[in-house]
Amino acid sequence: MTTAFNEHDPFDGARTYDPADSVADTEVDATLASPSHHVDGIPEQGQLELEERYALRRVAGLSTELEDITEVEYRSLRLERVVLIGVWSSGTQLDADNSLIELKQLAETAGALVLDGLTQRRSKPDPATYVGSGKAAELRDIVESSGADTVICDGELTPGQLRQLEEVVKVKVIDRTALILDIFAQHARSREGKAQVELAQLTYLLPRLRGWGESLSRQAGGRAGGGNGGVGLRGPGETKIETDRRRINSKMAKLRRQLAQMATSREVKRDQRRTRQVPAVAIAGYTNAGKSSLLNRLTGAGVLVENALFATLDPTVRQARTPDGRAFTLSDTVGFVRHLPHQLVEAFRSTLEEVADADLILHVVDGSHPDPEQQLAAVRTVFAEIGAQDVPELIVINKTDAADPIVLKQLRTRVPGAVEVSARTGAGVGELVRAISEALPTLEREVRVLVPYDRGDLVSRVYEEGRILHEEYTGEGTALHAMVPDVLANLLEGFATAETR
Ligand SMILES: Nc1nc2c(ncn2[C@@H]2O[C@H](COP(=O)(O)OP(=O)(O)OP(=O)(O)O)[C@@H](O)[C@H]2O)c(=O)[nH]1
Ligand SMILES: [Mg+2]
Numbered sequence: 001m002t003t004a005f006n007e008h009d010p011f012d013g014a015r016t017y018d019p020a021d022s023v024a025d026t027e028v029d030a031t032l033a034s035p036s037h038h039v040d041g042i043p044e045q046g047q048l049e050l051e052e053r054y055a056l057r058r059v060a061g062l063s064t065e066l067e068d069i070t071e072v073e074y075r076s077l078r079l080e081r082v083v084l085i086g087v088w089s090s091g092t093q094l095d096a097d098n099s100l101i102e103l104k105q106l107a108e109t110a111g112a113l114v115l116d117g118l119t120q121r122r123s124k125p126d127p128a129t130y131v132g133s134g135k136a137a138e139l140r141d142i143v144e145s146s147g148a149d150t151v152i153c154d155g156e157l158t159p160g161q162l163r164q165l166e167e168v169v170k171v172k173v174i175d176r177t178a179l180i181l182d183i184f185a186q187h188a189r190s191r192e193g194k195a196q197v198e199l200a201q202l203t204y205l206l207p208r209l210r211g212w213g214e215s216l217s218r219q220a221g222g223r224a225g226g227g228n229g230g231v232g233l234r235g236p237g238e239t240k241i242e243t244d245r246r247r248i249n250s251k252m253a254k255l256r257r258q259l260a261q262m263a264t265s266r267e268v269k270r271d272q273r274r275t276r277q278v279p280a281v282a283i284a285g286y287t288n289a290g291k292s293s294l295l296n297r298l299t300g301a302g303v304l305v306e307n308a309l310f311a312t313l314d315p316t317v318r319q320a321r322t323p324d325g326r327a328f329t330l331s332d333t334v335g336f337v338r339h340l341p342h343q344l345v346e347a348f349r350s351t352l353e354e355v356a357d358a359d360l361i362l363h364v365v366d367g368s369h370p371d372p373e374q375q376l377a378a379v380r381t382v383f384a385e386i387g388a389q390d391v392p393e394l395i396v397i398n399k400t401d402a403a404d405p406i407v408l409k410q411l412r413t414r415v416p417g418a419v420e421v422s423a424r425t426g427a428g429v430g431e432l433v434r435a436i437s438e439a440l441p442t443l444e445r446e447v448r449v450l451v452p453y454d455r456g457d458l459v460s461r462v463y464e465e466g467r468i469l470h471e472e473y474t475g476e477g478t479a480l481h482a483m484v485p486d487v488l489a490n491l492l493e494g495f496a497t498a499e500t501r
Helices: 037-039 044-057 067-080 094-111 133-146 159-168 176-187 191-211 214-226 240-275 289-301 342-347 347-356 371-386 407-413 429-439 453-465 485-493
Strands: 057-058 083-090 113-121 152-154 172-175 280-287 316-320 325-331 362-367 395-399 445-450 467-473 477-485
Touching: 057 133, 083 094, 083 133, 094 176, 113 133, 133 159, 152 159, 152 176, 159 172, 159 191, 172 176, 176 191, 176 342, 191 240, 191 342, 191 347, 240 347, 280 289, 280 347, 280 371, 289 316, 289 325, 289 362, 289 395, 289 429, 342 347, 342 371, 347 371, 362 371, 362 429, 371 395, 371 407, 395 429, 445 453, 445 485, 453 477, 453 485, 477 485
Parallel strands: 083 113, 083 152, 152 172, 280 325, 280 362, 362 395
Antiparallel strands: 057 113, 316 325, 445 477, 467 477
16 A cells, blocks of 8 residues: 655644544543654654554455446445445454454445445554544545545544544545444334434434534534533524534434334233243344344245345244244344444334343354354343343354354354254254254143033133143043143143142
8 A cells, every 4th residue: 555645735744633623632642652643743754654554454355346337337326435444453453354344244235335445553543533643644545546435434433533534534434333323224114113213313413413514513512511501602692503402302302202102012012922921032143144034944934134234123023833832932133233333222222122021032143254253242242231131042053054164163162052053055943943942931831630521611722722641531521631831720720630739
């Protein structure tokens, strides 16, 4: 890569930050000695080049592969042309690359064309411009020469960082959180899903309002932030930003009310299932792990399967039966991702409660991914956030048909008891069904009863809801030895024969 801090660079050496300009500036760490900071002092060109080369690394093979040229033209009409940038502050280089590859998948899922991807090794993101200011200027050159119109950063940036980086690179800058929110917005179908996404977007937007645009709004934001109210800004002098803020707040309140209502109707359905004592199994896991494919394989549900992240946003619930005939429900859920924006976790809380409320979680992981363990860990973090950490978990390693045998072998020792399947070929699915059956709580009780002939209703219920192990017609009534749900067992208690008392 060429470094190009040249004479035409209007920012080079002259770049200053106005301390009143940004929230981020209050967090500037004076001891942060990244090589990039030398740029402001105009170091020697040769030394600079070496440092730059070391620090800003292009991730190979990251640009979107296009099938043919017409696709390029078609896309350029409606899609954004993006450059990705990530700050790599911990973990190995492979981790950093994997993270940027995932960012690429996210960007493409959102409909963007990825032109380039770069990472910078740095002890932590620059408080002002995310990447160091020197790297930011270099990034601007890449943006310029590639004709990109958007930069996507692999993290959540402060409003100040977004704005200051934007000032350097001269194109729109968005962060990973905004990107994920955008994908969710594009994929939401149901009324509830749409409301949840909108609430999350507004939550994200609210603190960022002042980062946008003119000095007036910035000023208003700054003063309000200083605790000194909007003196002189209210009434006739009220700024647009305050009106916007108020509008957003009331819209959010309205969405919360609507969501609460929708959650109630779902709660009712869940209660119905509970009183019928049908155990609930939730399929959860990292996005694109093959959760919907597995639901289809297990129940023939015909749920949307797509090689895209976050294809499923609305939970689907299906009925299923264990090989020995016990009914249970199986639900597909929204996929998780590393650093799932907390605004989304909050907004989707009621949907995610399906997982927390389940009797068993099928935790699906993509065995063909280079680092499935990291995905397992990321998903468990979300489980903890939604209070699902105590639900029994059955790990399902999917895509074994495409998985690297070495990764699989490693995974086997690290996650004992996992079931290996391929939703695509059907391999291992029989074993999975047996494992589900074993792991499901037996809400059944064994009963030995003698039911008088005038209580044929109870006998029919045993036929419908339970499993009969032995039946005999005696002088006094029907003698049954059966496995029945708890509720029915209670009704039959009065007819128990001596053996079960
Ligand atoms: N090779 C292979 N591909 C699979 C398998 N299962 C699913 N896939 C593919 O993986 C991609 C994602 O599958 P989905 O079932 O949509 O995954 P998901 O977990 O529901 O994804 P989201 O809803 O987006 O979170 C699709 O392209 C599937 O065809 C498998 O066993 N083997
Ligand atoms: Mg899905």
